[in-house]
Amino acid sequence: MEKLRNYINGQWVSSSATTYVNVVNPASQEVLAQVPSGTPADVDAAVQSSENAFATWKRLPAGKRIQYLFHLKRLLEENIDELSKTITLESGKTYAESKAEWVRAIENVENACGIPALMQGDFSEDISLGIDEYMIRQPLGVCACISPFNFPGMIPFWFLPYAIACGNTFIIKPSEKVPLTMTKVMELVAKLDLPAGVINMIHGGKSVVDGMLEHPGIKAVSFVGSSAIARYVYAKGAANGKRVQAQGGAKNPVIILSDADLDMTTQIVVDSVYGCAGQRCLAASTIITVGEHANFTESLVELSRKRSTGFGLDESVQMGPVITADSKTRVNSLIEKGIQEGGRLLLDGRDAKISGYEKGNFIQPTIIEDIPLHGEIAGTEIFGPVMSLVHINTIEEAIAYVNGNKYGNMACIFTSSGLHARRFRNEADAGNIGINIGVAAPVAQFPFSGWKESFFGDLHGQGKHAIEFFTQTKVVIERWLKEWTRKF
Structure with missing residues (x-):
């Protein structure tokens, strides 16, 4: 039986966990693989890798960062049939539903390729004589995603492409119920020649989630799941000084x-x-x-x-x-x-x-x-x-x-x-x-909104909200003295 491994620093590595959970086909109860329960040490290893990568990744021009996304888009499209079959085997949904999920995921990769324009700041000249003021956007650092079982392919892509296009590094924790889909995705990521540590994946349950919410190296957390857990993730993440967007349940x-x-x-x-x-x-x-x-x-x-x-x-x-x-x-x-x-x-x-x-x-x-x-x-x-x-x-x-x-x-x-x-x-x-629409699912250019107990946070996934969430603003006020300015 295959025992799944974490993807850290561009390498497949075994978890430090000693216990594993079966990944089960819900249609037949066939055990597809075993996934590690995970440990805080796994979290720390992924964060260290991400922090090391961030130092150089944030300096890479946005126009070059998105080239990796163009390559990823092509790989996802070329492998969409196998990826869709994997979702069906581990989550139970139909093949058509699985393939539709990947179409929406790829849509977000395409949208994130517009980061060079989407991430632009603002400039005001001569706010006072000889003084200019402008705002720029810079990446946060290490960002993380805690993904649910029901859309193992699409939901990580509400966040991942925007995060790395903005210059952040990223850690994914897939649901332990459906870890095979993101494992397949990481196999494609390994073909991108992406700098080691820009994207990491770790497996696990609650101890890993808590480790991510508590780790000082993680600056932002994206979550989708039930409202009870979304509230928990939001409260614990915020208490540890993190940005959090936590999508909850619905009726x-x-x-x-x-x-x-x-x-x-x-x-x-x-x-x-x-x-x-x-x-x-x-x-x-x-x-x-x-x-x-x-x-x-x-x-x-x-x-x-x-x-x-x-x-x-x-x-x-x-x-x-x-x-x-x-x-x-x-x-x-x-x-x-x-x-x-x-x-x-x-x-x-x-x-x-x-x-x-x-x-x-x-x-x-x-x-x-x-x-x-x-x-x-x-x-x-x-x-x-x-x-x-x-x-x-x-x-x-x-x-x-x-x-x-x-x-x-x-x-x-x-x-x-x-x-x-x-x-x-x-x-x-x-x-x-x-x-006259039964599923009001926003396309990638719009945020996936949620109100009341369906969402905890300020900025949602996708669209301009993603750019806001994965960047921090810096305002610069500058004066360059010249002799002629003294005449006025």
């Missing part, structure tokens, strides 16, 4: 008005709820119909029932398993909780039987109708293929319900009314808004 509401297009809306909503088996922070969770809803309810149930579930490398499959057996147990218990609270089960996917994959962590599409709007299930991020379907009389009540949500990652509306769409865009309390 994304989708409003369907009676004037919405039936076929388009139901297809998009079903794709949004069940894509990646519901294990994404932009998955639609609570579907709110406003006014007449019988036709929408019937269509949602029918389409959900038809969605095929199975092993993600099977081209006919539309939805894979959840990540672990514990996740399956948790989601099933939340479905039961919804029923106990008074919800009506329109579609039950708890007893999924997939031929050839009987040991897999499969839950088929599930729909619970009329859950209590202020019950436990309505406020809990399920992170599984479960649609909560509720019916509300007016758009005013629907928006009020959306804004009462403790999360604020995404909110969407389906309507043919520009008036209602504009009102929703203006009043909905969420960082990413979708109008």
Whole structure:
């Protein structure tokens, strides 16, 4: 059984940990590899390498730094099939979903190649006679990313290309559930002829996370995960003087008005709820119909029932398993909780039987109708293929319900009314808004926003926020005395 190693200072090195965790295919329970639990000593080795590299990397002109990103983009594109297969094997999502993930990752590499322009400062001449003032952007130093299991390829690339293009060095800690994807990426990084130590990767669990949050050599930390852990990472990182951007969980509401297009809306909503088996922070969770809803309810149930579930490398499959057996147990218990609270089960996917994959962590599409709007299930991020379907009389009540949500990652509306769409865009309390869109995922040029308990920090991943996060500003006020200035 392969035991995964860390990538430090341009070399593959064994962890100092003595314990390892199995990396399991969630569809078959096959053990794919073993990943080290990690130690603070591993963190220290990566930070030392990154600090040594930073001294010279920050001096390299931005135009030369991005040449490595151009090369990385080409390598990712050339190896996208193998990288996508790896994601499917270790995370369970379908091959099509895995490949789409890499398209978004590569998009961020492309965007970061514009750093020579994006990183420019400001200049004001003669703020006073003979005195000029200007602002420049400089890199922070060693930056780190703590990545989740659900997007093992894309999410590190919300941060990595911007960080190194701005002149920082970077340490990645992939989720111990899905470490193979970034291991493959590091194999490509090793082909870049990048200066040793600019990019490092370490494996591990909580002790490694704490080591990263406490290490004085790490200046900034990027995190994506549950809200509880995001709050912990933000608090502990900030207490240790670090910049932190911590993306948390969500309970994304989708409003369907009676004037919405039936076929388009139901297809998009079903794709949004069940894509990646519901294990994404932009998955639609609570579907709110406003006014007449019988036709929408019937269509949602029918389409959900038809969605095929199975092993993600099977081209006919539309939805894979959840990540672990514990996740399956948790989601099933939340479905039961919804029923106990008074919800009506329109579609039950708890007893999924997939031929050839009987040991897999499969839950088929599930729909619970009329859950209590202020019950436990309505406020809990399920992170599984479960649609909560509720019916509300007016758009005013629907928006009020959306804004009462403790999360604020995404909110969407389906309507043919520009008036209602504009009102929703203006009043909905969420960082990413979708109008006739089921997954409001920003492209690389825009920040991946999040409000309330869905985000802890000030600057998000991607776009101009990434430039702000990975640089610090320096203001210079200078005077060059000349004889002629004394005449004025």
